[in-house]
Amino acid sequence: MARDPLDGLGYATSRLLRHSAERDEAAVPTLAADGARLVLLAGDRVVLRRPGTAILDAADGERAPARAFTLFLGRLDARPVFAAAIDPEAADAFGSDPDFHVLDLRTIAAEGAVAAHELGLLATAKSLLAWHARHGFCANCGSATLIRAGGFRRECPTCGAHHFPRTDPVVIMLIRRGDACLLGRAPRFREGMYSCLAGFLEPGETIEDAVRRESLEETGIRVGAVAYRASQPWPFPASLMIGCVAQAESEAITIDPAELADARWFPRAEVAAMIAGTHPEGCSVPPRMAIAHLLMRAFVEEAA
Template sequence: MKPGDNPNWFAHSPLTRVNSEKDRSAFIETRLKDPNSILVPLWRGDPLVAGGKAAFLSAAALPECPKDAPVVLLGLKEGRAYFGVDLSSAAKDRAQAPFAEMGEYLPIRAAAGVVGRDDLAIIGHGRWLFEWRRKHLHCPICGARTELKNGGAKSACPACESEHFPRCDPVAIVLPVHEDHCLLARGPHFPPGFLSALAGYVEPAETPEEAARREIFEEAGVVLSSIRYQFSQPWPFPTSLMMGFIADAEARTLDLDTDELEEARWISRQDIDALRAGEARDGIFLPPPFTIARQLIERWAGGA
């Protein structure tokens, strides 16, 4: 698959990862002192936005951050190192967080429609690492507090010397199709009409295709035949790798698991086209373009 074949937001970071640097700690120390290096400030995973774009700072601003603010190395672009800095502990309110006077810490879903896609991919990478760190502060073996190492590439336990690496949780997300209809659904935590593709975590000892088949049967009672992988999306909510499928359903009958789904509907291609054109249809709202669910719908509507 060529990079251009993957339309997903949060993918294709313009940064080159710094994995081959022999002495990563020395590299990080030098680059953090270099004012040409870039800081990506995040507050609870939300980016600083100013003037309709992401506000990235010079590393010269680092002394204005709390000393204990976690810093992660995200990569290199045009010779500059990019670092994420987590300012969550500096303020309980986003308006009081460091650098907030420059703009606004915008909730990331809102920021997704504002900042450029390259910047969003960089922001998503930082958010991912900080979310992982926030939920894995302690060693899963002995319970001691771990330390972030190598610019966030891993954490290490000073007590038992074990090492731990950022999580990546695979999820299968599926657009079932039958003749000229596709199946969209919503869980009870979404408002009426806000429909999306069905998704579920890949379980231990399961392939993504098996997870796709199982989830759709468990939640909607729909049997899938051909399951076709389309593309993937790094999804920093908090640490998921979404793997997208379009799959043929054997029939359009539904048998909903009402604990999981409040509503599921087969939507015609004609209605999908109208919704994509911004027309109203039965109070349905398609998922926003930054979601892989929407990109699966777009691909199917485009003839896949």
């Protein structure tokens, strides 16, 4: 049986049913009585009920009555699901209960602490809650704004402007040259870890041109053909990683030290060893839940 190309990719699977009609202001309050469920987040930390789910019953949510925001995400298995922001102390209180534990969103994805489809729902919750926490005032006139459409819009009561949650697109690319690929180390990476190059798209820029620009800026490598492979929501705070494979047209590397500590061409066999954890220099790759891992694994398996 062929393997799902997105197998293991964090935050990329969701069974959340979104329907804008249910975000009507009159409809949202009635949903709470319709078998509603809830996810609770304190920043990047998520409350989990043992043995492993972030989808809590309404009664669980009553243990954290003080919430900064409560937003309607959509439906899961026909039941409404809400997301709420709680303070760190409330999260700690859950963590002291043996029926619950609290983990950060990266750890949840890396350890498979919840079902894969819950990760996509949590990505929606985290991105929305983070946006509301940063956008309480109108960018047009400065007045305090109001939550509307269940949390998928903010409105200014003074000037009438509507504000919508943003997603920041990021290109992440595996650059190839024959049987080798270009990988880099950002200064913040743990020792020995290499990954794909990445960078934000700029206004008026295509995905292909963003790949070419970032590659040239960070490593001096010129890129020709660019092909899309897969995408991944990345809720830190609200990006969409656009995974691509690109063909290099030059070989000499000149790194930008502000962006990278190192960059190297790795033969396919070395990438395989990095993924397997057997590289002779101890070089490693991002965890399986990251799209960089998916791109590197596909590069290795192409030769099989």
